[in-house]
Amino acid sequence: MTGPESRLTGPVRVVGVGLLGTSIALGLRARGVDVILSDASPTNVRIAMDYGAGRSAGDADEPQLIVVCVPPDVTASVIVRELSAYPRSVVTDVASVKGPVLAAVRAAGADVTRYVGSHPLAGREKGGPMSGRADLFLGRPWVVAGHPDISYQTAAAVDDLVLDLGATLVEMTAEQHDSSVALVSHAPQLVSTLMARRLVAAPEAAVNLAGGGLRDVTRVASSDPGLWVQILGANAGATADVLRGVRDDLDEVLAALDAASADVDAAADGTPWRRALAETLAGGNAGVARIPGKHGQDRRYAQLVVMVDDAPGELARLLTELGEDGVNLEDLRLEHSPGAQIGLAEIAVLPETLDTVTSALAARGWRIAG
Ligand SMILES: NC(=O)c1ccc[n+]([C@@H]2O[C@H](COP(=O)([O-])OP(=O)(O)OC[C@H]3O[C@@H](n4cnc5c(N)ncnc54)[C@H](O)[C@@H]3O)[C@@H](O)[C@H]2O)c1
Ligand SMILES: O=C(O)C(=O)C[C@]1(C(=O)O)C=C[C@@H](O)C=C1
Structure with a gap:
């Protein structure tokens, strides 16, 4: 297969060919990289191969880079296994939490001079190989969470992966990463979920009126509960801190709404509840203006x-x-x-x-x- 030139020389072994693994594999194949596919599910490997994401593993494989794309609960043990099975390969993973994975790999006594964790801030609410997209990472941030035991030269293979897939490389520590994603990914998942949960017992006539606003707020509420229990469990403290702030704001909004419903002259200007609501809404305007790109739309189109x-x-x-x-x-x-x-x-x-x-x-x- 011909394609634009790649920085990686390959082969690249992708372990876990669901949404993330298949997307990475498809993106690398489009650049002509030799991609080896592996998964606990042989069916998923076959589907990913049918999609043109790569080939099955062979005994003589010597991957340049191994990318572990399995659920967070098993990520550390798969990394440890891969580091041991391929003693000359650099290993990374794409799990949504970084601190606990690095700590578990270290605790297992694995060779962390060849491991550096990473995380693309790109995804979908649907998993599995059939959801894979070669262009999933275009223009998206991809964190590489460096640590003191890996050299710059060794980690370069992971930087090359990020750049080959058209993503933007962001370097931070595992701790900085985990507190950042609590704010921009993990707490938002729960806020979306909690709003969507209000719809379960709602009258059909009300739900039928749903438009773009509800759809935007609830899109990620369709995400896989099994995956998200693992992500939230691994980043519980930082996520709870964000949600406590949300709860404080919610308490203020409730107080303002209660005051508004009790107000006999609700149309009058200058009432405290009106000011409180206006401040909350303006705070939302200021917050959303800080999100890079055109919010709510795919920046590429x-x-x-x-x-x-x-x-x-x-x-x-x-x-x-x-x-x-x-x-x-x-x-x-x-x-x-x-x-x-x-x-x-x-x-x-x-x-x-x-x-x-x-x-x-x-x-x-x-x-x-x-
Ligand atoms: N879904 C997202 O939007 C998103 C975005 C960024 C990062 N991530 C991270 O990427 C990883 C994969 O998520 P996904 O959405 O691709 O999930 P997915 O369910 O689509 O795919 C996971 C794959 O891993 C395989 N697998 C499970 N246990 C395995 C094992 N022990 N050995 C080998 N294969 C195994 C499964 O069979 C499946 O094919 C997770 O760690 C997640 O936190 C997900
Ligand atoms: O856009 C989506 O559907 C996502 O769920 C992507 C998203 C995110 O919250 O931004 C979700 C979890 C991943 O760890 C990374 C990205």
């Missing part, structure tokens, strides 16, 4: 929303006409409120083609909603 009549064949006509205009659709999401006579097709295109696509669709009579 531009989005446009096309109104599609609720009639047979209309969506197919849109897709056909986009094809006739030579538009390569990067992603498609259809939003449809029950009872509405119209659907909203959110389509993602390359940013440089947005103006042309918008004009072409408008010329064909499509209504663009945003």
Whole structure:
């Protein structure tokens, strides 16, 4: 297979070919790297091979780099096993927590001069090899959690992996990593989950009104509970600290809302509850403005929303006409409120083609909603 040049020379052995492992393997194959696939599940190896993610292991393999992509609970023991089975290979892992993994590898007496942990801040709410995407890591931060026992030259193979997959290398200690992801990943997972849980017993009529706001807040609530119990258990202290802050804010919001409902002149200006709510909402504005990139959208693509009549064949006509205009659709999401006579097709295109696509669709009579 030919592809853009890679920094890694290979072979690269990927252990655990679920979402992360298959995505890494597909990205490396696209660069022509020899990738060896391994998993406790032979079925997952076969699926990943069918996807073109690499080949099965052979007795003579001498991997340049081994990437362990298994659930957090078993990550340390798999790292220890791989370090021992391949005494000349550098080993990394992609588990969502770094401190406990490094501590367990050290405690097992393994050769940490060839191990450095890492973590791509990229993922999906769906696991397994069939969810793998070669471009999952493009433009995303990827933390390499260095430690004093590995040399710069040895760790360079892991830096090369990050750069070959188009991610942005971020160096921090395991402790800095774990407290950072408690804030940007682990507590948000629970906040999303808690909101989604409110829907379980809600009346269908209410749930049917759901739009983009609820969808944005609850997307990661579909994540695998088995994986997340492991992640949260391994980063419990730091995650609890973030959630205590959320609880303090929530208490203030509840006090303001209670005051608002008890207020006989709720329309009057300058009431403390009104100021408290405004401050909380403005704090949210300030916080979201600090998130790099265009929040809530895939930074690689531009989005446009096309109104599609609720009639047979209309969506197919849109897709056909986009094809006739030579538009390569990067992603498609259809939003449809029950009872509405119209659907909203959110389509993602390359940013440089947005103006042309918008004009072409408008010329064909499509209504663009945003
Ligand atoms: N899902 C995400 O969004 C995401 C993002 C970044 C990092 N991570 C981390 O990546 C790792 C993998 O997550 P995933 O989402 O790809 O999970 P996944 O469930 O999709 O894949 C895990 C794979 O590991 C295999 N496996 C389990 N135990 C094994 C063992 N002992 N030996 C060999 N293979 C074994 C499973 O069969 C499965 O194929 C986790 O440590 C997770 O914390 C996940
Ligand atoms: O975008 C998603 O679906 C994710 O769940 C990705 C996400 C995150 O919280 O950003 C989740 C866990 C991983 O450890 C890294 C990335």
